[in-house]
Amino acid sequence: MNERRKSLELLNSDRKFALFLDRDGVINRRIVGGYVTRPAEFEFLPGALEAMSIFSKLFYPIIVVTNQQGIGKGKMTEEQLNEIHSFMKEEIRKAGGEIHAIYHCPDLKVSHSTCRKPRPGMALRARHDFPALNFKHSMMVGDMISDMVFGHNLGMITVLIADEQLARKHPMLIDYRFNSLYDFAMIISKFDVQEPPKK
Numbered sequence: 001m002n003e004r005r006k007s008l009e010l011l012n013s014d015r016k017f018a019l020f021l022d023r024d025g026v027i028n029r030r031i032v033g034g035y036v037t038r039p040a041e042f043e044f045l046p047g048a049l050e051a052m053s054i055f056s057k058l059f060y061p062i063i064v065v066t067n068q069q070g071i072g073k074g075k076m077t078e079e080q081l082n083e084i085h086s087f088m089k090e091e092i093r094k095a096g097g098e099i100h101a102i103y104h105c106p107d108l109k110v111s112h113s114t115c116r117k118p119r120p121g122m123a124l125r126a127r128h129d130f131p132a133l134n135f136k137h138s139m140m141v142g143d144m145i146s147d148m149v150f151g152h153n154l155g156m157i158t159v160l161i162a163d164e165q166l167a168r169k170h171p172m173l174i175d176y177r178f179n180s181l182y183d184f185a186m187i188i189s190k191f192d193v194q195e196p197p198k199k
């Protein structure tokens with residue numbers, strides 16, 4: 001963990017933090033070497049639905065930012081991805097949680113697209129859609145170093161969902177590390193965050 005590590009006490013400020021979440025390997029099981037191409041292949045990780053329900057009381061907005069170069073590779077279509085995301089949102093909603101926006105980057109890694117994490121394109125789109133967003137008042141949760149670079153470069157608190165070995169290699173990028181989204185939710189739920197101001 002790093003020296004500039006920001007205290008989670010920050011969450012006790014008078015308005016809610018925004019939560020940026022990576023998808024694969026955080027909310028659902030990542031298919032190594034492949035892609036989730038339909039809802040039947042989308043498997044929530046243990047405790048992820050409970051975690052999303054906890055987050056909905058603590059954060060606003062809750063935003064998923066996901067690289068999906070499977071589209072660029074022709075492994076799936078935008079329509080298939082929309083179906084998967086409708087399924088994900090509905091299951092989360094049934095469990096008492098909410099996702100306010102999902103941004104995906106369909107472009108290939110080799111394209112050096114500005115929307116692909118670690119580049120900030122998806123965060124900038126989110127700020128366009130949620131003008132009150134302040135990245136310094138935001139957290140980024142992901143399972144890859146590219147997620148941590150994305151969050152770190154924008155001034156967010158970064159949370160890695162991975163084993164300690166990966167965290168140890170990149171101490172300056174990572175503020176917190178947990179084994180699962182659920183473990184993170186358990187810790188964060190101990191903070192008493194105020195209601196956001198009415199719009």
Ligand SMILES: [Mg+2]
Pocket residue numbers: 022023024025026030142143144
């Ligand atoms: Mg991931």
